[in-house]
Amino acid sequence: MFVRTASERDLGAIRALLVETWHATYDAIYGVERVTAITDDWHSIASLKARLTRPNSEFLVGDDGKRLGGMAFAAATTDPKTVLLNQLYVHPACQRQGIGQSLLTEVVASFPEMRTLRLEVEEANAAAIIFYEANGFRPVGRTADCGGSSGLPALILEKRLG
Template structure:
């Protein structure tokens, strides 16, 4: 798979990837009904399309020409030295193949002025926590409102980059 910038023609496949990975990851935590509600809101085509043109951000996909195996979205915060990795998801069938690392590498390269990469992770999502820890992220706190507006509690991890 190669990493490239997402485009409008990719949005339906990105949405399908997000719905599949969210159900695989979060049904056991929040229940399938709640996950469906979240994905209908957070992963609608309109919501994804708005991210394509967001300033100071990168919307990336991992693509092999046949399917999209992973996606990442990151944006600079009000402090340009801190980048928030809002999303990094890899299809369950494509995990443990280096796609997450490739997406992380490209996110880091996309923000040369930044020195900190921050991510929020659901505390019950132990595979994601293990992934981020293995990539050099360290615990940096928690929040009761993942993404600012969800009401979902998460752990915050940070990595020094640059």
């Protein structure tokens, strides 16, 4: 798979990837109904489309020419040296093939001024935590409101660069 910038024509496939990945990852944690409600809100076509034009951000997909295997979205905070990795998801059938690593590498390359890459992750998502720690992220705190509007608790991880 190669990593490229997402476009409007990708939005349906990105939504499908996110819905399937979220159900595979979070149904056992939050329940099917809550995951469906979250994905209907956070991963609607309108919500995804808004990210395409967000200033100081990068919206990426992992694409093999036939399907999307992963996606990532990151945006600079008010401090351009700190970037928030809002999303990095790899389809369950494509995990452990280097797609997440490739997306993460491209996120870092997209923000040359960045010194800190920060993310929030559900504490029960052990596979994600292992992935991020293997890629240099360390816990720096917790939030009671993942994403700023979910009411879901999460760990805050950071990777220091340069």
